[in-house]
Amino acid sequence: MADRDAPVGADKASVVLDTKAEVANFVRDLKSFQERIEVKMKTQDDRISMLDRKGAERPALSRAADDQTPHRKALDAYLRSGDEAGLRAVSVERKGLTTAVAAEGGYLVDQLTAARIEGVKRGAGAVRAVANVVQIEAGVFEVLVDRGDLETGWITEGAAPTETAPSLFDKVSIPLHELSALPRASQRLLDDSAFDIEGWLADRIAEKFARAENAAF
Structure with a gap:
């Protein structure tokens, strides 16, 4: 079995x-x-x-871009042929935009071009990745720095806290310096209507600025 x-x-x-x-x-x-x-x-x-990083480097699209189309066309004509008539006309007709003639006779670029330059600088500049970048209009950046040490201490419940010493503030003034770039383009490129001269200038200027900032710091 x-x-x-x-x-x-x-x-x-x-x-x-x-x-x-x-x-x-x-x-x-x-x-x-x-x-x-x-x-x-x-x-x-x-x-x-x-893709998110690339998108952050590009200027945001908005309806305001349509309002700047005349200025962009006038700026393109100025960059290709040096004709200032278009920029002067846009500056008078559109006072709300940042296209006014400066006291020295210069012109401000449109917001989209400026945003494109800033985006490329953020991506290529190592300093801007860790620095606190602020926008100012004066020639000197002033900031208050707290030099004192805040006192702390343990207390029991119901006990009155001890008043700490006052903070000591110092004003630090940082003089600003200007960066300039003068890219060159051939006349053949300037005469080519398909060549995006504004975008080329923005990318080249931003690249040069980023290299100069990295070398300076």
């Missing part, structure tokens, strides 16, 4: 081993599938982060 039962037990053991092997294979395949999914998700996250 024992001999007749032996093959049955062996069959059961074989079935158990086969089941364990199948489960192990399934778990291994599942882990491999999970690893592939994680790699794909990481690749997508990296791509999204890259």
